[in-house]
Amino acid sequence: MTDTAIEIREFLTVALRRPVEPDEDYFALGLADSLFALELVVFVEERFGIRIEVEDLELDNFRTAERIAALVAGKHGGPAAGDETGAGRAARG
């Protein structure tokens, strides 16, 4: 598991108040509401220095910690997650 996925999993575990596995679909489990969605997206944007646009909002991008990490990696322009200390943060200024 990448560093990014680990951080996201930690966030999910706190936000959903239960342990979340890296590949666990918490939407399918009925654990997510709109407030949680907002918190999740704000967390991902602020922590990894990216902007989630409407076209990124396919649920499949957010179903699991691993998939969010892949989205973050894609936003940073590379296939691997976990290097968020570089371009993403620089982009935030």
Next chain:
Amino acid sequence: MVTTSPGGAPAPLAVRAAAWHLPEHRVPVGELAEREGLDRERRTVLAGLGIDTVAVDTGLGATAMAERACRGALARAGVAAQDLGALVVVESRAPETLISSEVTRLQARLGADRALAFGVGGLGCVSLGPALLAARGLLAADPDLHHVLVAHASTPATPGRYRHPVTVNGDAGQALLLARTGPVRILDLVQETNGAHWDLFRVDYRDRPWEQWREECRDLPGYSFRLAVETRNRLAALLAGLLKRHGLDRADVAGYASQNLSAGGLRFLEESLDVELLPECRENLARYGHLGPNDVLLNLWTALANRRLAEGDRVVLVNVSPVAAWNLLLVEIGPWESTA
């Protein structure tokens, strides 16, 4: 003083008088008959919506509720129904009969014989927006037209009132008498839609008796996630553009009001826009439930009656519909006498 873009200010539009018919009969959410048929999860969500009671019409019907509100607004303004230039009805989500006209039915009951009468709709709560745009256009286009009455009666489309996991629908009639001047000036209105969500919530009806009509969500995770985040992005951009167009910033806005869906929905909007909603939103939510397109101005009028706002204050009203549509109104409070 509002500074507008080089294109100039939108044509003048103001609410000269407003009135609501709010049924006195209110049913505690815990006593709704449909609650018995809900599973444990749905009961938990229902109990956490921030709605204590819902306003329930005990027999008037939609047109009569709208008529009562219309008569109230006309009386407050001292305007006769025969002198109305136009009557715009925000149509019901599920009219009592098909083919017939809710609009001309209300026109006949009011005696607004000379009014240009038509209906608007299709955008759920946001259908208030097209009604106001139509009124503004009519007032701008015809100098001999002085008053447009916008009316709506909100009542559930189905036998049940609970829309899982969103809200509980109440009953109410609303009437807004619009003119070029009035105590609440509508400075601007911005609106966007995304048809990708057109049937996110729907009621199938052609193959079943009315008792079996249900509001169904096609994609609950999609509602809770994609539409939620899209709503944040859309509203934030619309608000920034609206304020910029008038040379305003956040500090120039005295308050925000939204429609009343749930306590979580109100908190979601507050976090999305980084604002605090007027407390009347939560109070009316708890008291009446969701009243569709009637919520935002009822909340504003309640705040005015509570003297929470003063002359010169600007307020942003937020309406969102899962069809999906987003609408912001920028209003300015003028000299105020309570007409609520």
